[in-house]
Every structure is written in C-alpha cells, then in structure tokens.
Amino acid sequence: MLELPWGQKGSMKLSKAAGSRTTVVSAFALLAIGAGVPLQAQVSLTGAGATFPAPIYQKWFSDYQSIGNAQINYQPNGSGGGIKAVTEGVTDFGASDMPLTDEQLSAYQSKHGFKVLLFPTVLGAVVPTYNLPSVKQPLNFTPAALAGIFMGTITKWNDPAIAGANKGVSLPNLDINVAHRSDASGTTFVFTDYLSKVSPEWVQKVGKANTSVQWPAGIGGKGNDGVSGIVKQQEGAIGYVELIYAVKNKLAYGNVQNSSNEFVTASLSSVTAAAAGAAKSIPDDFRVSITNAPGKGAYPISTFTWLLIPSKIPDNAKKTALVGFVKWAITKGQDEVEALDYAKLPSSVVTKETKAVSLIR
Amino acid sequence: MATPAALTGNLPPRSASRVLYDRLRGGDEIAYLLTLACTVATLLIVVFLIGELWFRSQAAIKAFGLSFLFSSTWNPNGDQFGALPFIYGTCITSFLALLIAVPFGVASAIFLSEMAPPLLSNIFTFLIELLAAVPSVIYGLLGVFILVPIIRLNLVPLLKHTLGFLPLFKGSTFGFSFLSAGLVLSVMIMPFIVSVSREVLLAVPVEQREAALALGATKWETTWQIVLPNAKTGILGSIFLALARALGETMAVTMVIGNTPVISASLLSPGYSIAAVIANEFAEANGALYVSSLIFLGLVLFGLTIVINAIARIFIVMTSRRFG
Numbered sequence: 001m002l003e004l005p006w007g008q009k010g011s012m013k014l015s016k017a018a019g020s021r022t023t024v025v026s027a028f029a030l031l032a033i034g035a036g037v038p039l040q041a042q043v044s045l046t047g048a049g050a051t052f053p054a055p056i057y058q059k060w061f062s063d064y065q066s067i068g069n070a071q072i073n074y075q076p077n078g079s080g081g082g083i084k085a086v087t088e089g090v091t092d093f094g095a096s097d098m099p100l101t102d103e104q105l106s107a108y109q110s111k112h113g114f115k116v117l118l119f120p121t122v123l124g125a126v127v128p129t130y131n132l133p134s135v136k137q138p139l140n141f142t143p144a145a146l147a148g149i150f151m152g153t154i155t156k157w158n159d160p161a162i163a164g165a166n167k168g169v170s171l172p173n174l175d176i177n178v179a180h181r182s183d184a185s186g187t188t189f190v191f192t193d194y195l196s197k198v199s200p201e202w203v204q205k206v207g208k209a210n211t212s213v214q215w216p217a218g219i220g221g222k223g224n225d226g227v228s229g230i231v232k233q234q235e236g237a238i239g240y241v242e243l244i245y246a247v248k249n250k251l252a253y254g255n256v257q258n259s260s261n262e263f264v265t266a267s268l269s270s271v272t273a274a275a276a277g278a279a280k281s282i283p284d285d286f287r288v289s290i291t292n293a294p295g296k297g298a299y300p301i302s303t304f305t306w307l308l309i310p311s312k313i314p315d316n317a318k319k320t321a322l323v324g325f326v327k328w329a330i331t332k333g334q335d336e337v338e339a340l341d342y343a344k345l346p347s348s349v350v351t352k353e354t355k356a357v358s359l360i361r
Numbered sequence: 362m363a364t365p366a367a368l369t370g371n372l373p374p375r376s377a378s379r380v381l382y383d384r385l386r387g388g389d390e391i392a393y394l395l396t397l398a399c400t401v402a403t404l405l406i407v408v409f410l411i412g413e414l415w416f417r418s419q420a421a422i423k424a425f426g427l428s429f430l431f432s433s434t435w436n437p438n439g440d441q442f443g444a445l446p447f448i449y450g451t452c453i454t455s456f457l458a459l460l461i462a463v464p465f466g467v468a469s470a471i472f473l474s475e476m477a478p479p480l481l482s483n484i485f486t487f488l489i490e491l492l493a494a495v496p497s498v499i500y501g502l503l504g505v506f507i508l509v510p511i512i513r514l515n516l517v518p519l520l521k522h523t524l525g526f527l528p529l530f531k532g533s534t535f536g537f538s539f540l541s542a543g544l545v546l547s548v549m550i551m552p553f554i555v556s557v558s559r560e561v562l563l564a565v566p567v568e569q570r571e572a573a574l575a576l577g578a579t580k581w582e583t584t585w586q587i588v589l590p591n592a593k594t595g596i597l598g599s600i601f602l603a604l605a606r607a608l609g610e611t612m613a614v615t616m617v618i619g620n621t622p623v624i625s626a627s628l629l630s631p632g633y634s635i636a637a638v639i640a641n642e643f644a645e646a647n648g649a650l651y652v653s654s655l656i657f658l659g660l661v662l663f664g665l666t667i668v669i670n671a672i673a674r675i676f677i678v679m680t681s682r683r684f685g
Contacts, residue, residue, distance in 0.1 A: 183640075184642045184645030214434070219619035220631075
C-alpha cells in the first residue's frame with residue numbers, strides 16, 4: 001500500500017503521543033501502588049515495511065510492550081519501503097513479503113559493514129478470486145490455466161484449459177476480464193513468483209517475479225480493494241488477492257493445483273503445509289520461496305513474510321528488546337496469529353530461527 | 362516584531378536612526394522586505410523541487426534520454442521505461458475534463474452572477490464550492506461504485522449504438538477508462554471554474570451593465586457582449602487553475618482509469634496517467650533505475666504543466682489581440 005510522506009509523519013506523531021501517554025500512565029500506576037520495582041525507561045524501536053502482516057505485527061507490538069518493556073512503532077508502508085528504510089538505517093528493523101535479493105543483501109553489507117538477517121514471522125497466501133454468479137462451487141485452476149488467463153491467451157471461461165479441471169461444472173461462454181494490482185506490491189511478487197515457476201511461457205513473455213510487472217492482459221486496481229472492486233463489479237472478471245482479504249470480504253476464490261497434482265483450497269492449514277514441505281530444505285538465511293512447494297496438501301501460492309534485522313545492534317537495550325521480541329513472536333506469539341487469519345510457522349522453522357536469532361550481536 | 366517604543370528605547374538619539382525609525386514606522390520598508398522574503402521562499406521551493414527531481418532522475422535521464430518521452434514500454438522487470446502512455450493519459454483525461462467542465466462551469470457562473478437573485482446566488486455558490494472541499498478519494502470511490510457501472514451498463518451501449526462507428530468509442534468496455542477519469546475530473550474541477558468565474562463576472566463594473574441597458578440592450582445582450590468580454594481573462598484564469606488541478610490529480614484518477622499503460626484512440630479503453638503511476642509504484646519500486654524513472658516521470662509532469670500553461674497563455678494573448 002502506498003503511504004504518503006505526510007501520512008507517515010502524521011501517524012508517527014500520533015504514536016509518539018500515545019507512547020508518552022502510556023509512559024505517564026504507567027509511572028502513575030507505579031507510584032500509586034508504591035511498588036519497589038525500579039522504573040526502567042522503556043526501549044523505543046521503530047520499524048517499517050510490509051502491509052500484509054501489519055495487523056498481526058500491531059497486535060504483537062502492543063502485547064509485547066508490557067512483556068518486553070519495549071515500545072515498537074511500525075509504519076506499514078510496503079515491502080519496498082521496509083527494505084529501503086532498514087538499508088538506509090532510518091528504522092531499527094524492516095519487514096518484507098519478499099526475500100531480499102543477493103544485490104540487496106550486498107548493498108546492505110557494503111553500507112553498514114555487517115549483514116541484515118531475515119526472520120520469517122507468519123505465512124500468507126494469494127488466491128485467484130473471480131465473479132461468476134452462475135458457478136456455485138469453487139473452481140479448480142491448473143497452473144497452465146492461471147498462467148494462460150493472466151497472459152491473455154485464455155480469453156473465455158469455457159476454454160478447455162479451465163473446463164478440463166472442472167468436470168460437471170457448466171462454465172459460461174463469457175469473456176474473461178483480468179484484474180491485477182496497479183501498485184507495486186508483495187502480493188504481485190508472490191503471484192508472479194508462482195506463475196514464473198509453473199510456466200516457462202510466462203517467464204519468456206513477462207519475466208521473473210517482481211513487485212510489479214508488465215502485464216500482458218487486463219486492467220489494474222489499486223490495492224487488494226481495487227482489484228476486488230473490479231472483480232465484484234464485472235461478471236467474468238478474475239483477479240488475485242491475499243487470502244486474508246478474500247476470507248474477510250467473503251470473496252469467491254478457486255482451488256489451485258499443487259505440485260502433487262492435487263487441487264488445494266487455500267486455508268491456514270494448507271499454507272502451513274506448504275511451509276512444512278519447504279522447511280526441510282530451508283537455507284540458513286531463511287530466504288526461500290515456498291510457491292509451488294512440494295508436499296501433500298500444500299497450497300502452491302503461499303509465502304513467508306520476513307522481519308529484516310541488522311546482525312549487529314550496538315545499542316544493548318535495543319538489541320535485547322528486538323531479539324526478545326523475535327523469540328517471543330515465533331513461539332508464544334504464534335498462538336495469536338490464527339485468530340487474525342495468518343498461518344503459523346512450522347515448528348522446524350521456529351527451532352531453526354531460535355538458533356539464528358541468538359547470533360545477533 | 363519590535364514595537365516603535367522598543368525601537369526608540371534601544372537606539373541612541375541620532376538623526377540617522379531617527380530617519381530609519383520614521384521610515385520603518387511608515388511600514389513601507391518592512392512590508393517590502395517581508396513580502397520579498399515570502400516570495401523568494403516560495404520561488405526557492407520551486408527551484409529546490411526542480412533541482413531535486415533533476416538530480417534524482419539522472420540515472421533514468423542517462424539511460425533513456427529523450428527517448429523516454431517517446432517510448433511506450435513500461436516494464437519494471439526488464440528495466441525498460443517509457444513515459445508516452447502516461448503523458449497521453451494525462452493529456453486526454455485533462456482535456457476531456459475541460460471539455461465537459463468549461464461549458465457547464467462558465468454557464469453556471471453566468472447564471473449565478475447575472476441572472477440569479479443575490480440570495481440564491483450566494484447559497485448556490487456556497488454549495489458548489491463545497492464540491493471543492495470533498496477529498497479526491499471520495500470522488501474516486503463514487504467513481505468506482507456508481508459512475509463506472511453506469512458507464513459500462515448504460516452509457517457504453519448507448520455510445521456504441523449511436524456513435525460506435527467513431528474510433529473514439531471502439532474496443533473493450535471495462536468501464537474503467539479515459540472517459541470515466543475525464544468525467545470524474547470534470548466534476549472535481551468544476552467548482553474552481555464556477556467560483557472564480559463568478560467572482561470575476563461580479564467584478565465587472567455595474568456602470569458597464571447600466572450603460573449597455575441604457576442603450577437598449579437586453580439583459581442577455583449585455584451579458585454576452587459587455588460583461589463576458591470584460592471578464593474573459595479572469596475566466597480563462599479560472600480554467601487554467603482547473604487544468605492544473607486536473608493534470609496533477611492522482612487518487613481519483615487512479616481509481617477509475619484502469620491503470621494500464623496503453624495508448625488507444627478509444628475513450629472507452631483503460632489507460633494510465635503520470636500522477637497515478639507515480640503514486641501506485643513509488644512506494645514499492647525496487648531497483649535504482651525504476652525509482653529514478655518514476656522521478657523522471659515527475660519531472661515530465663512538471664514540464665508538461667509548464668508547456669500547457671505556456672500554450673494557454675499564448676492562446677490568451679492571441680485571442681485578446683484579435684477580439685479584445
């Protein structure tokens with residue numbers, strides 16, 4: 001999502017005001033009960049980045065405030081914004097829906113002299129959403145069908161490429177209107193990452209995964225709501241949105257065929273299954289794409305979302321707070337994620353992360 | 362500010378300072394310096410803006426040069442960037458908005474200043490000016506949920522049926538289109554035209570009207586032949602103000618234009634504008650050339666505004682020579 005500079009300033013002011021108010025309130029509380037606990041200054045941390053995990057991050061940060069005595073301000077200004085902010089050292093940490101590229105990592109290294117580390121926090125998924133009032137049950141999409149639709153080579157809903165996977169469903173002879181994101185977005189990154197893995201033709205025509213690509217077909221809507229707005233209004237339209245968004249807004253979305261040739265409905269468990277399938281081969285820096293992941297029941301358009309944390313934090317109080325937060329978020333914090341429709345991390349990834357986070361100096 | 366008393370208290374009683382005090386007390390020097398400082402500060406912002414856009418777009422300028430303006434490829438994956446579809450979209454939507462808003466706006470202004478009873482005129486003007494205070498995202502939402510479906514379901518079939526042979530109304534019908542953006546923009550810029558034009562018309566001296574009426578002109582003849590020519594420059598000024606607003610409008614346009622970088626003669630085709638693409642892609646743009654190209658687009662929009670304004674000014678000079 002786009003957050004304009006003046007918007008950020010405004011919300012920063014607000015959160016600062018809120019912060020000082022809580023400090024004052026807690027100081028009064030301590031005075032009132034006459035507790036012997038020494039009044040410790042709260043550590044204040046700032047972060048910026050991905051909008052997709054922002055709701056769970058906000059919840060975590062507010063819960064962690066009392067647990068870790070740290071106040072964390074988060075600006076959901078997009079994955080690109082998070083990568084920029086942490087690289088330029090504007091914020092204490094960043095957040096991103098896409099793994100950093102080798103160039104981005106080395107750019108950070110050469111600027112700061114140490115590395116930036118990635119920590120997966122929760123999982124999300126992207127679903128194809130469509131508007132076909134005559135079709136009641138969820139449609140099945142093969143990778144070839146999805147790639148063909150979004151490349152503009154499949155133009156009718158009753159095309160054999162779609163009908164073949166939906167035996168018994170009477171598909172209308174209707175034009176397919178494609179809707180995609182017009183703003184550069186982590187959601188587009190995940191979706192195009194998937195398409196570029198399953199379709200060589202896509203790679204040839206459109207290229208590798210990116211936050212925005214040159215779409216061969218369709219029109220652009222701004223944000224998840226822009227895409228779903230286009231889809232809702234127009235019979236025969238198809239777009240892609242985040243799973244959480246589709247669930248909350250009760251959009252119709254299809255099943256996607258995974259690498260084991262099963263048609264899988266996106267759900268919290270099928271997304272975690274995709275992560276578990278990929279977890280066996282997860283690299284030490286956690287930079288892994290889990291689209292088209294192997295494994296039974298794995299939903300193929302899934303992704304981790306990452307926190308970006310410097311490997312060296314000179315301020316000891318900040319380091320303790322941030323390391324403590326990551327440890328808490330990937331263990332206790334995971335109990336809170338499903339209530340907000342995020343998928344949990346698989347336990348093998350949590351174990352690996354707990355080790356990695358202690359390496360922050 | 363130092364009060365005169367404080368000034369005299371601080372200064373030794375010398376004749377030179379007495380002179381200075383007298384001059385300061387008149388206010389001329391202070392007013393001159395203060396207003397000059399404010400003007401220079403405003404100009405500095407413009408200079409700073411151009412400088413910043415220029416320096417930050419260097420990478421794109423070096424990579425593409427002037428061909429940036431004439432290329433219609435926008436492919437972040439291949440690091441290929443061109444501005445033509447966005448320039449086209451910005452110009453078409455703004456032109457369309459003016460085409461609709463100018464006749465409506467000027468006609469309303471004439472009614473409000475010349476024909477309506479003063480009380481009614483004031484109430485109507487207040488209500489029309491309220492339109493200018495509506496946030497553009499609201500216009501965008503109304504566009505998405507009301508205007509776009511109406512265009513797709515009612516207006517497009519009508520246009521296709523009657524004027525479908527024109528290239529202007531050929532092609533696909535998403536509803537999200539140049540036409541939608543132009544219509545939304547026309548509503549947004551209308552209050553500027555109405556409000557400023559009305560003020561300008563009211564400023565035409567009453568004696569002019571009285572003289573015309575005394576010579577036997579009808580009310581309409583007075584308005585058309587005496588009042589309007591007098592107010593012409595001001596009305597054109599209001600149109601430029603509206604045009605500037607239309608060129609730079611971002612949110613409402615991006616919500617209804619379809620955000621597709623294509624150049625199409627059809628007004629029903631989806632398109633894109635410069636401001637919309639910057640707003641859409643800047644936050645998440647990754648890659649130095651990508652960001653630089655977006656900033657270059659900002660510079661192009663700046664240049665486009667200047668060029669269009671210059672053309673408009675030349676047009677005024679020419680028309681006022683001919684008819685003035």
